[in-house]
Amino acid sequence: NAGVTQTPKFRVLKTGQSMTLLCAQDMNHEYMYWYRQDPGMGLRLIHYSVGEGTTAKGEVPDGYNVSRLKKQNFLLGLESAAPSQTSVYFCASSYGRSSGANVLTFGAGSRLTVL
Amino acid sequence: RKEVEQDPGPFNVPEGATVAFNCTYSNSASQSFFWYRQDCRKEPKLLMSVYSSGNEDGRFTAQLNRASQYISLLIRDSKLSDSATYLCVVTDNAGNNRKLIWGLGTSLAVNP
Numbered sequence: 001n002a003g004v005t006q007t008p009k010f011r012v013l014k015t016g017q018s019m020t021l022l023c024a025q026d027m028n029h030e031y032m033y034w035y036r037q038d039p040g041m042g043l044r045l046i047h048y049s050v051g052e053g054t055t056a057k058g059e060v061p062d063g064y065n066v067s068r069l070k071k072q073n074f075l076l077g078l079e080s081a082a083p084s085q086t087s088v089y090f091c092a093s094s095y096g097r098s099s100g101a102n103v104l105t106f107g108a109g110s111r112l113t114v115l
Numbered sequence: 116r117k118e119v120e121q122d123p124g125p126f127n128v129p130e131g132a133t134v135a136f137n138c139t140y141s142n143s144a145s146q147s148f149f150w151y152r153q154d155c156r157k158e159p160k161l162l163m164s165v166y167s168s169g170n171e172d173g174r175f176t177a178q179l180n181r182a183s184q185y186i187s188l189l190i191r192d193s194k195l196s197d198s199a200t201y202l203c204v205v206t207d208n209a210g211n212n213r214k215l216i217w218g219l220g221t222s223l224a225v226n227p
Binding site: 040041042043044045090102103104105106107108109 | 147149156157158159160161164202206214215217218219220
């Protein structure tokens with residue numbers, strides 16, 4: 001049982017390049033999330049999804065796009081990377097109902113550096 | 116005022132010590148509260164939920180004070196393996212998990 005798997009774990013990009021982070025979960029969770037974590041800023045929600053085919057903006061969505069074509073996968077895209085997007089990105093998932101919706105399972109994180 | 120505030124620490128304690136962390140939140144309508152643990156360069160993991168009546172899980176005790184809008188985490192008999200950052204998490208109105216509000220964390224170092 002892998003839980004939440006993120007790929008890649010590390011990536012270095014040049015300004016203006018594009019890339020996609022992949023998140024996969026095998027717990028049949030309805031909700032999925034993308035966060036970024038920066039020193040002194042804590043965890044900030046980028047985008048989230050409450051089900052297959054649906055996505056919504058979090059608190060820091062600019063510069064990112066997401067897609068959830070399958071229930072188990074949630075992709076985070078950077079169309080034109082900027083140095084300000086250097087961060088650690090965490091994917092998470094949770095059940096969609098009741099108290100389980102507030103309990104997040106995180107992936108191991110993806111460290112992205114934009115030069 | 117930040118929505119969720121924690122003393123960043125670091126707290127340096129010897130093995131076997133008892134240590135307590137507090138976390139204050141600004142939204143009086145928040146309904147759900149949690150403590151997550153994050154090891155260095157790892158992902159956050161749920162440590163425990165915080166219930167109105169207080170709850171205990173082994174050496175860990177969580178308390179909620181709605182009147183003063185703070186939650187606490189008490190760790191008894193600290194172990195080296197307890198060294199981590201402890202994140203306080205609060206939901207927004209109506210327990211909306213899509214707007215979990217994360218504290219910056221309190222760093223704990225347990226020393227031999």
